[in-house]
Amino acid sequence: MNNKKILIAEDSSVIQNIAKKVLEFQNYDIDSAKNGKEVLKKLEKTAYDAILMDINMPQMDGMECARQIRALEDTKKSKIPIIAITGNAQNYSMEDFKAAGIDEYLPKPIDFDNLVTLLKKMSPDD
Numbered sequence: 001m002n003n004k005k006i007l008i009a010e011d012s013s014v015i016q017n018i019a020k021k022v023l024e025f026q027n028y029d030i031d032s033a034k035n036g037k038e039v040l041k042k043l044e045k046t047a048y049d050a051i052l053m054d055i056n057m058p059q060m061d062g063m064e065c066a067r068q069i070r071a072l073e074d075t076k077k078s079k080i081p082i083i084a085i086t087g088n089a090q091n092y093s094m095e096d097f098k099a100a101g102i103d104e105y106l107p108k109p110i111d112f113d114n115l116v117t118l119l120k121k122m123s124p125d126d
Contacts, residue, residue, distance in 0.1 A: 004049040004123050008032045009039045009065065010085065011057045015110065019052065022112045028119070036060025040068055043077055049123040052115075053102065055086035062086070063100045070101035081122040085110055 006028045010016045020030045031046065033039045035057040051069070055062040062084055072078040084097055084105035097105050104118055 003027050003029045004119070005029045005031065005046070006119065007039060007042060007046075007048045007051045009034075009036065009051060009057065009062065010054040011035060012054070015054075015085075015108070019110065019112070019115070022116070023119070026116050026119075034058070036062065036065030036068070039065050043069065043072070043080075047076065048080055050081045050083065050119055053082050053084050055084055055092070056088070062102075063092075063096070066100040066102050083115070083118055083122070 006023055008016055008019050008030060010019070010032065011034050016032050020032065023030050031042060031048070033042055037059050039051065039053070053062040053066060066082050066084075069080065069082065070078055082102045084102045085108060086092070086105060087108040094105070103122065106115055106118070
């Protein structure tokens with residue numbers, strides 16, 4: 001069975017590292033990006049099963065990045081499940097997230113049990 005490939009878009013290396021350890025333990029392959037521009041660059045070369053998207057990132061935030069992913073020509077890539085992770089979710093409603101093309105969101109500090117459950121739900125084994 002091929003491992004699911006998850007892209008973590010997060011400017012905090014602490015959160016990136018914890019998420020990476022937790023998800024690798026669950027047999028996910030992890031790639032990471034520090035901002036929205038890096039996410040789009042990585043998407044040009046690689047197909048992911050899901051993206052964990054921090055909302056507050058430098059250069060391009062998660063909302064704008066999600067909108068750009070949804071606008072991609074490649075329909076497989078434009079439909080990748082996106083889970084927003086944010087420390088100030090009260091700035092956005094679920095409607096705002098949905099409008100940007102985000103499927104789910106998790107507040108920080110991240111509950112990794114919830115994260116693993118969400119990922120399993122969003123990228124079921126084929």
